[in-house]
Amino acid sequence: MGSLRFLLLLCISLGHVESTVYRDSNRNQDHSPGANYLLDPIHSVIISKRGANVTLPCILRSRPRSYKVKWSKMSPADPLEKLIIISNGQQHKNYAELRGRARLRRGHRLDASLVITNVTLEDEGRYRCELVNGLEDQQLTLELQLEGVVFPYQSSGGRYKFNYVEARRACDEQDGRLATSSQLYQAWTDGLDWCNAGWLLDGTVQYPIIVPREPCGGILPPGIRSYGPKDKMKDRFDAFCFTSAIKGRVLFIHGPLTYKEAAEACLAHKAEMAKVGHLYAAWRFSGLDHCDGGWLLDGSVRFPITEPRSRCGGLPDPGVRSFGFPNRDQRLYGVYCHTPM
Numbered sequence: 001m002g003s004l005r006f007l008l009l010l011c012i013s014l015g016h017v018e019s020t021v022y023r024d025s026n027r028n029q030d031h032s033p034g035a036n037y038l039l040d041p042i043h044s045v046i047i048s049k050r051g052a053n054v055t056l057p058c059i060l061r062s063r064p065r066s067y068k069v070k071w072s073k074m075s076p077a078d079p080l081e082k083l084i085i086i087s088n089g090q091q092h093k094n095y096a097e098l099r100g101r102a103r104l105r106r107g108h109r110l111d112a113s114l115v116i117t118n119v120t121l122e123d124e125g126r127y128r129c130e131l132v133n134g135l136e137d138q139q140l141t142l143e144l145q146l147e148g149v150v151f152p153y154q155s156s157g158g159r160y161k162f163n164y165v166e167a168r169r170a171c172d173e174q175d176g177r178l179a180t181s182s183q184l185y186q187a188w189t190d191g192l193d194w195c196n197a198g199w200l201l202d203g204t205v206q207y208p209i210i211v212p213r214e215p216c217g218g219i220l221p222p223g224i225r226s227y228g229p230k231d232k233m234k235d236r237f238d239a240f241c242f243t244s245a246i247k248g249r250v251l252f253i254h255g256p257l258t259y260k261e262a263a264e265a266c267l268a269h270k271a272e273m274a275k276v277g278h279l280y281a282a283w284r285f286s287g288l289d290h291c292d293g294g295w296l297l298d299g300s301v302r303f304p305i306t307e308p309r310s311r312c313g314g315l316p317d318p319g320v321r322s323f324g325f326p327n328r329d330q331r332l333y334g335v336y337c338h339t340p341m
């Protein structure tokens with residue numbers, strides 16, 4: 001009986017703590033002593049994927065007599081806040097950021113939500129909805145995250161060949177984008193263990209370790225190892241790229257083919273050789289699983305495994321395996337193609 005009472009007391013006091021925290025976060029969003037015009041968001045993180053349409057909710061509790069709604073973005077790559085749209089209820093002005101893809105939803109008279117169509121990898125970041133009303137300006141902040149996958153990328157020339165600019169370009173060329181720290185952290189919680197350091201979007205160099213070992217930062221606890229910010233021109237590492245859903249699909253054509261024959265085989269199927277990002281996206285989002293190495297556009301040979309088995313590389317965890325960059329005249333592999341349909 002005594003322990004039950006203790007439990008009840010504990011629950012009540014936990015409930016109390018939670019509601020206190022909730023009220024405090026409310027207060028942070030409301031900088032004014034007057035009426036609170038903006039409804040607190042139900043979720044402050046909105047998850048979407050590339051190519052989708054997403055709504056960032058911003059709902060008024062009531063309408064002040066005159067006001068403007070201002071949406072802006074703070075992206076991880078760029079500390080400067082960018083204006084997206086300003087509206088006074090009747091008219092609105094769109095700014096350069098997201099031009100042509102952003103509009104106010106206006107589902108009802110209290111709706112100031114922002115709709116972004118055809119979401120891109122660059123759209124990730126923090127978005128601010130501001131009610132500008134003279135003295136009582138109020139705002140709320142939402143974070144847009146994309147579902148996706150992080151993949152390490154190394155130059156065909158070997159390990160640690162990219163400066164920051166080259167790493168950024170390499171990810172673009174593989175249908176991805178340099179990953180953010182939080183994307184790498186998420187990938188680590190999903191099981192990414194990689195012993196080579198790579199550039200991230202913010203100019204830092206890091207790598208994720210699940211099984212601590214001597215050559216990979218020593219016997220520290222599992223986690224993200226970081227070298228901190230590095231010289232973007234002089235220092236050289238690999239890259240961590242991020243990609244999200246793709247349009248179309250990835251198909252495998254059996255070999256054996258040389259690199260040149262592989263390119264022709266894709267063309268004959270009205271497709272193009274897949275990029276590394278395409279293969280990772282098909283592996284993650286469509287469960288692509290193939291035990292055969294296939295050429296990719298960059299000249300590497302890889303294969304995607306979702307259900308690990310001993311005769312397919314033998315590793316215990318799902319993943320995209322790599323044979324590196326073999327001689328392009330070798331006739332040993334098939335090819336992975338990407339069709340946009």
Ligand SMILES: *[C@@H]1O[C@H](CO)[C@@H](O)[C@H](O)[C@H]1NC(C)=O
Nearest residue numbers: 051052053054115116117118
């Ligand atoms: C996104 O919205 C546009 C127009 O608003 C529509 O044409 C398109 O089909 C939508 N895309 C998706 C993936 O729902």
Ligand SMILES: *[C@@H]1O[C@H](CO)[C@@H](O)[C@H](O)[C@H]1NC(C)=O
Nearest residue numbers: 050051117118119120121247
């Ligand atoms: C969506 O964006 C991608 C990449 O920016 C572009 O290639 C594609 O044509 C766009 N799709 C639509 C429906 O606007």
